[in-house]
Amino acid sequence: MAHRNKKHRTIASDDLVMGFQIAPMIDVVFVIMLFFMVMAGAVKVERELKTTLPGIAPKVSNDDSPPDEIIVTVEETGIVTLNEEEFDTPESKSLPNFTGTLMRLKQEADNRSAKVMVTIQAEEQARYERVIDVLNSMAKAKISNVTFTVGGEEF
């Protein structure tokens, strides 16, 4: 009886020796690929909003025309004002009216070949996220000349 069992096992192991199976490999590769495809949709790419500190940066030009100065304030509550005029709601992240006004001002300045200089006055406890929202609107309006003031000190 024991001898018969042994013989049976030998035959079974002989049958198991097979070539490389391509079908399971494709299955696995498909699953891995689907995983990475789904992950790729939610990937967070780091982006940057460039600026220069004007106190140290060399003067770009010696134009006679003074730049158009725009003062933007960011309040603790999230209210954004442009030259003391309130724009959009504190909940509005994309700031459509504010961005539109900036784009219009930039367009006007470009037509007169003048420069636009924006000063962001953020209240001390204003959220950084809101400041980035404002900077994002500047990037959309292609305004790069940005100065910061927080709590009275200028940078």
Next chain:
Amino acid sequence: MAGGGGGDGEPEFQIAPMIDVLLVLLIFFMSITSAQVLKIDKDIKLPVAADAKKKEDKNTMFEAALNVRWLSTKQESKIKLDDRELPNEEIVSILTDRKNNNPTYRVVIRGDRDVPAVEIQKVMALIAQSGIDDISFSALNNDS
């Protein structure tokens, strides 16, 4: 001939080119997911700025990252230069050295979205003290 049939029988499904294509796709998706995600500090929730420019990888050798974490329980911020938490004076001296060695040296500010603006102002003051004028603010493309 254009039909590819001919008289030699049915054309077989070719498994080898399919595996080649699959592997190429797999490598592509692997590279775009891993390379981008790993660089961002997990403790910092970056703000979202959809219109910000894509970061250029070629400049990463000549830039420092100032990570500003916000501890809401203690209501205080923690500033890290790259991965190291250093006193402010040391950060200024390191950045000054790097700026002296390379005039085009730049700093990326990675601030948490909940940080008060005054904390970012302090970081900008440190950068200004070290003589660096080229700075940028880090943000994410989406918030998913």
